[in-house]
Amino acid sequence: MKRGLIFAGIILALSILIFGLYQYNKPHRDIASSAADYRLSADELFLEFEKNRATASSRYVDKVITFSGIISTVQQNQTGGYNILLKGRQGSVNCEIDPTLNLNIENLLENTLVNVKGLCVGYDDLLQELQFKKCNIMP
Template sequence: MKNKILIFIGIVLVASAAVYFYAYKGHRDIASESADFKMSVSGLSKEFSENDSLANSKYADKTVEIYGKVSNLDASSHTIIVDEKLSVVFLDSILPKINANDSIKVKGRFVGYDDLLEEFKVDQATLSN
């Protein structure tokens, strides 16, 4: 009986450790990753217009590098709009570095396409050279 209790406690401890390490694994560092895809906003838009479900599965949660022209800036939320179709949320403040109508290249995690607002979403972004 005592052996069964010890085995049960051992199994519970191993299972608890597995759940803990699965739930609290390290976060991705998008800034240090190399981009899986490099494209313009218009190229991305074209792929989604041809087959949105295929394009969404291709780009979802991938590191992308996208270039275009800044349409709008929102300093309070660290967000810019590129080519009026791509919403980019930066990790840090970007105001001193970016102005409206600048041509830029950003790298970040592709979140998806918002059908309601008809815009693409990228977060954890940084400026690329």
């Protein structure tokens, strides 16, 4: 009986430890292989944020969104990654490309239409832009 209890205790402690270790090392959200929660144009998206910042934020922030827009600039950031900027009629969308994807950024041309899938970070007042991270270029 006593041995049984000790054994159960050890099993419990081990499972807590394993669970803890798993939690500690759990992987980041895999945006590239998750399905989009929303699909719309960069303009439509921007318009919703202009209309009501709070409502749009609670609906879209932290969600995977596929959106389309016209490339305004492709820019390399200070750590070697790329940000592409989509310019709509209402404002711009700053898309930080997922650095693990090895996309052929050089093939992206300014003033062409692209579909981007990424994680919505939020709205920046200073430059009035929407921000997305972990972005991938979709066909």
